[in-house]
Amino acid sequence: MRKVLSDALGNEKIRFLVVGASTTLASYASYLLLTTAMRADIAYAISYVAGYIWSYLANSHWVFHTAPSWQSFMRYPLVYLTQAAAAFLMFKVLVDRIGVPAEWAPLVIIVATVPLTYLISRAVIRRKTSAAGK
Template sequence: MKILDKKQIGEIIRFGIVGVLATIIQYLVYVILYNFIGTNIAFTLGYIVSLIFNFILSNYFTFKTNPNKEKGVKFLLAHGFNYGLQMVLLNLFNMVGVHKAISPFLVYCISIPVNFLLVRKALGTKE
């Protein structure tokens, strides 16, 4: 079993900080808007706002890399997959009767670990 080194532990902690902040941003946009424009559009707008915040902080703070076009494209691809996963889960939870204000939390529990691995790979950090 491989033990995590200090760098990896630091990345996980920083990812958590950025992720919590980005998730709060996404959730606040969603909660403010879902009664006015519908859940999918509100969730998408929240995702876009948090995505911009997340890209900047993921590069400079979480993984300590410099953003460039290639990393931006890979980051968008990773988040494109994550967005699709979140939308499927959000609609599934809403369809089975989970309250619209609660369902994003269930979505985040599943999508955040997946997103960490995808973003870490997209930004070119080493194992």
Template sequence: MRALPAPGRRGRLVCFAAVGGVNTLTFSACYLPLHRLLPYFAAYTAAFAVSMVGAFFLHTYVTYRTRPTWTKFLLFPLTQVTNYGVQSAGLVALVGWCGLDTALAPPVAALCAVPFSYLLSRRILHPPHRPGPARSGPARHAPERPGPAAQAGPPSARSGPAA
């Protein structure tokens, strides 16, 4: 089975937004039942953690089509902290400075935070390729083909008597 090709930038942004929607649904699906069993903040925290782990794997496999690693997993919460910070600052600016209604400001602030979250998640989950040292010889992915010397047999058969 062949892997799907990685989406282009526009496609990645669409995937990022779709995963955000799934993440919101996951959070709600966890929070609402837990809220009946636990105090609201405990339910919120548990649902947040579950949805963040789900978002990590969805962004890794769907948005960026890369392999998850422990380093990426441990850095991924930075995207959520950034999202929260940008949304909070946007909320204060939209309400306090722009006079936007407090009911309308949160979704506008959330939309403003999407590019920041996207750029940071891309940096963490799909870092730019850093070329390694120059190699001489075949590329790793190319199958090795034996040359004429390798096909002729052992060195003693090829070179005649040792001098």
């Protein structure tokens, strides 16, 4: 069993899913907590930003084995801007048009956007830049 777990965690995609799951759980828990004190859309935005910071650090260190840097941190918003555009649009559609309860909408959004987020995260974090800053 230990070997199976070790092999699984040696796989970049599995590590990405583990980080994603921890980000999702923490973000969702903070979202639910925040909705007791504020509107759901504001709570979602705050929990999203907190998840963004955790995701960058964990993906850099553990998933892609790259030291965090200001350069990659400044590029990382490309991941979340792309994912956020899709997520916030989906949130409005799911809650306002389809009638999905606001407590469940973030979970549907996560499942729908994981593949996009993985591909963009990997490209942004691993991207090498030249010494000339190109």
